[in-house]
Structure formats: C-alpha cells, structure tokens
C-alpha cells in the first residue's frame with residue numbers, strides 16, 4: 075500500500091462558478107498561492123475558478139474574532155492564488171459542503187468570510203428524492219461609491235457603475251453581450267484610481283422587466299460562468315438605473331439575473347440587505363497526491379515568475 079500523503083478534496087459549483095474544496099477543520103494544511111493555482115489549473119490540475127479552504131473559525135487568524143458567531147470560516151482564494159474578500163457562490167457551495175458532510179443540517183447557518191459573517195439558508199428538496207434545494211445567502215448591503223468609471227474592450231467603451239459587495243465590481247450596460255469579446259484579459263478601466271486592487275467587471279443586457287443577463291470577467295480568475303457578488307452588484311445597478319431604490323420606496327425589489335451557468339434571483343430589501351438564491355452542487359470527491367501538488371506548485375510558481 076502506498077505511503078504517499080493524500081489530501082482530501084471535493085469539487086462543487088454554484089451556477090457553474092466552480093470550486094476546489096479542501097476540508098481542513100483544524101487548519102493544518104498550508105495552501106500557498108502556487109498550491110492554489112496548481113489545484114485550480116484546468117488542464118494540469120483539478121480545475122476551478124477558485125478554492126474553498128474549509129476551516130473552523132477558531133483556528134484561523136483571519137476569522138478567530140468571528141468564532142462566536144460562526145463555527146466555520148471560508149478561507150477563499152481566487153484561481154490564480156490571490157485572496158478575495160468575498161465570494162457569493164463560494165459561500166453557497168461551502169454551505170452545501172457542510173450539509174453534505176453532516177456538519178450542519180438543512181435550514182439556517184452562519185459562515186465567516188473575510189467580508190464578515192454571512193447567513194445562509196439551505197432549503198429542503200421540493201420532494202423526497204428530488205435534487206438539492208436552493209441555497210439562499212444574505213449578502214449584506216451594496217456600497218455605491220460616487221464617481222464616473224469607464225470600462226473598455228477593444229475599441230468599445232462604456233460608463234460603468236461602481237458597486238462594492240465586499241469586493242469591487244464595475245457594472246456596464248451593453249447592447250449585446252458579444253460586445254464583451256473573448257474576455258481573455260481583464261477589461262481596462264479608468265480612472266486607474268477607481269480600483270487600486272483590481273476589479274470584477276460585469277457586462278449586462280436586459281431580458282425583460284427586472285430580468286437581466288450578464289457576463290463577467292473575475293479578478294484573479296478570468297471569465298467565469300457566474301459570479302454571485304457580481305450578480306448582486308448587477309441587480310443593484312439595474313435597479314438604480316430603473317429608478318428603483320428600496321430605501322426610498324420601502325418596497326423590496328427582485329431581479330432575475332441570468333448567468334452563463336444558470337440563474338440567480340436577487341432581492342434588495344428596504345433596509346438595503348441583499349439576498350441571493352440559487353443552486354449549489356457537490357459533484358465529486360477524491361484525494362490529491364501531496365507529492366504531485368508540491369511539484370505542480372513549483373511549476374506554477376516558476377510560471378508566475380516568468381510571466
């Protein structure tokens with residue numbers, strides 16, 4: 075029998091925003107940016123837009139102060155190994171993992187993130203034997219910094235709404251989603267001071283009343299098939315463009331946001347709190363050979379230096 079060290083992993087997605095999941099309750103696995111990049115590599119690794127490191131809040135320096143409110147901390151990493159403040163689809167998939175692992179039941183739970191404690195609700199399947207119920211997440215409030223922002227792709231440029239959902243977004247309404255091009259590179263934005271740490275850029279078209287569709291280029295991941303914080307930013311930007319502000323009218327506003335990988339439903343309440351609902355799925359589990367990871371991470375680190 076092999077004595078090689080193995081690291082357990084799972085793979086999951088929320089509207090096809092996909093993640094490598096590393097359960098590590100006592101935070102004993104150190105994951106460098108190169109480790110994460112190697113694991114998220116779609117050809118030489120497992121593949122994912124990001125990685126969810128599942129640790130108890132009490133064991134992690136970034137979450138220890140939240141341990142009384144939330145037992146579990148989502149130590150989220152983008153696919154390139156960088157750290158982001160929040161990942162909406164990631165939290166929903168994280169909740170699904172905890173439920174599947176028997177660590178929580180269906181219903182309400184709190185999850186610590188670098189963007190604060192988020193509250194999730196895992197719905198029961200509609201009928202026995204039916205697919206998993208949706209996961210709803212309270213995302214907190216959007217912040218809309220003042221100031222004009224422009225994003226561009228090739229010769230086209232658009233005004234964009236600056237929306238912060240714990241992480242930064244630029245939301246541009248376009249005539250056709252194809253105008254965003256192949257999104258192989260981050261879309262340039264101006265002024266450069268708008269997003270000192272980079273930005274997630276959403277391109278949006280209307281589909282009907284309170285119904286939009288989007289594509290997204292994610293900071294640290296490239297074009298993804300969904301982005302939860304991005305869908306919330308889009309819903310808020312669309313509402314303000316449509317003259318709807320629940321804080322003014324006192325009435326909640328709901329937008330349906332179609333992403334390449336499915337559909338998310340976003341509601342902004344009169345107090346500004348935003349809820350996002352959609353599917354969250356675990357698709358596989360297995361073991362990583364730690365020796366492979368060490369050599370793949372060395373190759374990823376060398377590639378990063380060469381780039």
Ligand SMILES: N[C@@H](CCC[C@H](N)C(=O)O)C(=O)O
Nearest residue numbers: 158161162163241301302303
């Ligand atoms: N896919 C996520 C967002 C992940 C973080 C983002 N790439 C960033 O760097 O801010 C989501 O579902 O919100």
